[in-house]
Amino acid sequence: MTSRFDRDAIRRELARARARTLSLVDDLSDGDQCAQHSPIMSPLVWDLAHVGNYEERWLLRALDGRPPLDETIDWLYDAFEHPRSTRPTLPLLDPVAARSYLATVREETLGLLATVDELDAPELLRGGYVYGMVLQHEHQHDETMLATRQLMGERAPGVPGARPVLGQRARVPSGEVLIDGGPFVMGTTSEPWSYDNERPVHLVEVPPFHLDRTLVTNRDFLAFIDDGGYQHEQLWHPRGWAFRCEQGLEHPLFWQRDGANSWSILRFGRRIDLAEHLDDPVQHVCWFEADAFARWAGKRLPTEAEWEKAATWHPGGTKARYPWGDQDPDPDRANLGCHVDGPCPAGTTASGASAAGVHQLIGDVWEWTSSDFVPYPGYEMFPYPEYSEVFFGGDYKVLRGGSWAADPLAVRGTFRNWDHPIRRQIFAGFRCARDA
Incomplete structure (x- = not known):
């Protein structure tokens, strides 16, 4: 882990976390990505778009004051607004749309990373804190997604x-x-x-x-x-x-x-x-x-x-x-x-x-x-x-x-x-x- 605002290290860690996230859904059918495999867990496609929404909120809006990419997404992927048991009933992004959303957010995130200055948000950027927060959040969801895959039972990959x-x-x-x-x-x-x-x-x-x-x-x-x-x-x-x-x-x-x-x-x-x-x-x-x-x-x-x-x-x-x-x-x-x-x-x-x-x-x-x-x-x-x-x-x-x-x-x-x-x-x- 970097102890300072090291753009190259952060860029590598962002890529590594995203590769791990995608590996947890890319070997599954669309149906398995969208299904709820346990009432105490989200559909995997919800977790997928949620990590992108969290990244958008903190690495684009909090740092640069940008408007939401889509006004409806915050509501759909608000973990406090929607208990896990109800998330399959929401009009979630499908697997293709979720990946497209993640790619769009990431492209803008990397563009901003190249230019953002610690003076713009000194508390959030001290030691790269907000990037560490987003990275840890994604890895924590990856562990949750692994638990969801295990709950697929005999069919679990x-x-x-x-x-x-x-x-x-x-x-x-x-x-x-x-x-x-x-x-x-x-x-x-x-x-x-x-x-x-x-x-x-x-x-x-x-x-x-x-x-x-x-x-x-x-x-x-x-x-x-x-x-x-x-x-x-x-x-x-x-x-x-x-x-x-x-x-x-x-x-x-x-x-x-x-x-x-x-x-x-x-x-x-x-x-x-x-x-x-x-x-x-x-x-x-x-x-x-x-x-x-x-x-x-x-x-x-x-x-x-x-x-x-x-x-x-x-x-x-x-x-x-x-x-x-x-x-x-x-x-x-x-x-x-x-x-x-x-x-x-x-x-x-x-x-x-x-x-x-x-x-x-x-x-x-x-x-x-x-x-x-x-x-x-x-x-x-x-x-x-x-x-x-x-x-x-x-x-x-x-x-x-x-x-x-x-x-x-x-x-x-x-x-x-x-x-x-x-x-x-x-x-x-x-x-x-x-x-x-």
């Missing part, structure tokens, strides 16, 4: 450009590490493309705690299932138990029992044998499932402050962008960016472990924490309330760390994701903690 995850044994022992107590600096002011909810920095006192060395694996979660974890009400949050009963939950989403002692997982249209992937981190579990497992294991989910301290606070009291330091992620350190089509076995990216010996804090699966999504002390909204502010205090739990489907540009040790505790389609898993 594979992940473009990704290799299948190979079943392997875990490379590190299970167990936990002790994270020392004391204050640490939470949040960031040094990340030029950080969102308002990551700021400002503030001291947080964290008591000592134990944190799992690895993510909870399929092997671990299968033991929870076999021990009747989905049948013991006392393990579940009351709302979680009601949700479990209402939905008839018996296992993670996309798992299937194929016999008395046999399971498979549906992953982008192909069935994989769970027995060959027991040491992969479990994914597609909601917060309530993660919380119930932690209770069953005699532990709890970490707070987001505990997670961030483990992921960013280094010996000697210094803060880094990642568990391994400030170097950008690469495949040896973190499973990000769709190099493979799922989470890798525990310990695969050993060079990305923290100094304390905690593995895979970045990448593989988003990690549920126990924390609600609330603002930091001294929070100031920037540049619009609909990114963070409108979600504060709602029914949202914080997730940290990114997933295999998240782009490295949109993942860092201070990044805060959030979602409803019932969500299972996202690429989320967890690790456990306990008091020292």
